[in-house]
Amino acid sequence: MLTVWGRADSSATARVLWALAEAGVTHRRRDWGGRFGGGDDPAYRALSPHGRIPAITREDGFSLWESNTIIRWLATNWPQAGLWPTDDAARWQAEAWMDWSAAPGRVIGPVRTAYRRAEPDPAEMARTIRAAAETFAVLDAQLKDQTFVVGEQFSVADLALGVIVHRWFRIPDALERPNLPAMEAWHQRLCARPSYQEHVVAKVSVRPQTLGMGD
Numbered sequence: 001m002l003t004v005w006g007r008a009d010s011s012a013t014a015r016v017l018w019a020l021a022e023a024g025v026t027h028r029r030r031d032w033g034g035r036f037g038g039g040d041d042p043a044y045r046a047l048s049p050h051g052r053i054p055a056i057t058r059e060d061g062f063s064l065w066e067s068n069t070i071i072r073w074l075a076t077n078w079p080q081a082g083l084w085p086t087d088d089a090a091r092w093q094a095e096a097w098m099d100w101s102a103a104p105g106r107v108i109g110p111v112r113t114a115y116r117r118a119e120p121d122p123a124e125m126a127r128t129i130r131a132a133a134e135t136f137a138v139l140d141a142q143l144k145d146q147t148f149v150v151g152e153q154f155s156v157a158d159l160a161l162g163v164i165v166h167r168w169f170r171i172p173d174a175l176e177r178p179n180l181p182a183m184e185a186w187h188q189r190l191c192a193r194p195s196y197q198e199h200v201v202a203k204v205s206v207r208p209q210t211l212g213m214g215d
Ligand SMILES: N[C@@H](CCC(=O)N[C@@H](CS)C(=O)NCC(=O)O)C(=O)O
Pocket: 010, 011, 012, 013, 032, 033, 034, 035, 039, 051, 052, 053, 054, 065, 066, 067, 068, 215
């Protein structure tokens, strides 16, 4: 059986738990990282060289780290889950979008930092939101005429981006931000998936001190 090492309210762990649920893979989870500690444990560092979560292990000694790599491994080893697009060109587009997912990951952090300040500076919030919106607009354009990130099939690309986009929509409505209608419609489609509700919506948004934007 697979073991996932990571607290359920971490965005990178939630991405893997969501993928496992989509693929119907039985696993267990160990609370790890953040308030649970363990990142500096030498045995854990042997699994995850930067000490970050998540990592996965199996009884036969197999282990893996980096959430997107875990998702790629999962999609390859559970082909019946259909997480790789069947069309070869679409499959490589999915790879590109997975790698691109680092970009929105980078711009959402400063928004959260600005918003969490004891005395938030409206100019900083506006600036960070504008920078994030420019990046998310790339995804909005991609989703304009299609159901999922690389076409009509739900894939690894949706798994790589769905958690980060959820954070964007957790920015309180009071903060002005551009409309991204195609991305919003896609987010709604993800919200209709029970596995996304369970592992992303219910977990990545539960900490009031982070204003519902998760970690
Ligand atoms: N690129 C890595 C990022 C891993 C990462 O930064 N994880 C965060 C949680 S989202 C972490 O380990 N933070 C320290 C901690 O929770 O102890 C991945 O996607 O797996």
